[in-house]
Amino acid sequence: xxxxxxxxxxxxxxVNAVAAVIDRHAEELTDLDQAIGDGDHGxxxxxxxxxxxxxxxxxxxxxxxxxxxxxxxxxxxxxxxASGPLYGTLFMAMGKDLPVEPGRDDLVRAFRAAILxxxxxxxxxxxxxxxxxxxFPVAEVLEAGxxxxxxxxxxxxxxxxxxxxxxxxxxxxxxxGERSIGHMDPGARSSALLIxxxxxxxxxx
Numbered sequence: 001x002x003x004x005x006x007x008x009x010x011x012x013x014x015v016n017a018v019a020a021v022i023d024r025h026a027e028e029l030t031d032l033d034q035a036i037g038d039g040d041h042g043x044x045x046x047x048x049x050x051x052x053x054x055x056x057x058x059x060x061x062x063x064x065x066x067x068x069x070x071x072x073x074x075x076x077x078x079x080x081x082a083s084g085p086l087y088g089t090l091f092m093a094m095g096k097d098l099p100v101e102p103g104r105d106d107l108v109r110a111f112r113a114a115i116l117x118x119x120x121x122x123x124x125x126x127x128x129x130x131x132x133x134x135x136f137p138v139a140e141v142l143e144a145g146x147x148x149x150x151x152x153x154x155x156x157x158x159x160x161x162x163x164x165x166x167x168x169x170x171x172x173x174x175x176x177g178e179r180s181i182g183h184m185d186p187g188a189r190s191s192a193l194l195i196x197x198x199x200x201x202x203x204x205x
Contacts, residue, residue, distance in 0.1 A: 011060040011067050013201050019053035021197040022046055022190070032186040036168065036179075041083060041186040048079030048087070064102055068095030083187060086118050086131065093117035108142045115139055129168040129180065131187035134159040138195055149203035153196035160184055160192040 022029075022045050030042030052059070052074050059070045072091030076084050093114035098106055115135045124130045137159040141152055161184065168180035 007064075008060050010201070010205050011062075011064075012056055014198060015053055015056040015060060015071070017197040017201045018194050019049040019056075021193050022049040025190075025193055029186050029190055032184055032189055035183045037186060038081060040081060041190065044080040044083055045087075045190055048075045048084065051075075051078040063100045065095045065098050065100060068092065068098065070095075082122070083190075086122055086187070089121045090114050090118050090135075104147065108139070111142060112139050127166065129163050129166040129185045129188070131185070131191040133163050133166070133185065134188045134191040134195065147203070149196075149199040152199040153192075156192035156195040160188040163188045 026042035026046040028042065029045060030039060033039050033041035052071050055070070055074060059067055059074075062070060068091045072088040072093075072095065074088075075091065076088030078084065079087060091114075094110045097110035097113045102110070115132065118135065119125070119132055122130065122132070124132055126132050126136045134156050138152060138156050141155045146152070163185040164182055166181070166185075167178060168185070
């Protein structure tokens, strides 16, 4: 059985991992967003996860539901544009749906519920060239019972790549119409990066 200290250490490792991966890829995310959006996705995401990292100690000391809600609230407050509310909703909805001591089935169920919350918040569908195009395929991998970090990461990155030929119909990219085709969605890319980082930490837990 995982001790309370183990859980705190795991939550701290998750915060550090997501903040680090966004920091490493901030410029790439900005470049992707400059092609089809406002050009600030990398900057905004970096600011948001730096704020989460700054509160890592206090957030990690909270039980899983409050930890996730805290991460989500910080992202809503610190990440600009549409990404803040969407990522904030993802984390807050997971926190709302998880018990204090979650098992795998709880995580899978909460992840699916959180995706539906993001879908409702963004009024988007799978195939609209958004982060949902990564979140749904990853949920399906988890629901199939595969919790291998490499498999989850591969599914996430492949799903992000698959947004390139899609014409955007939601968000700033939709203004470009056909010109959005051929570009990876920055939200899909950041989702894939975060999922891969989280999967790598959880597999070691």
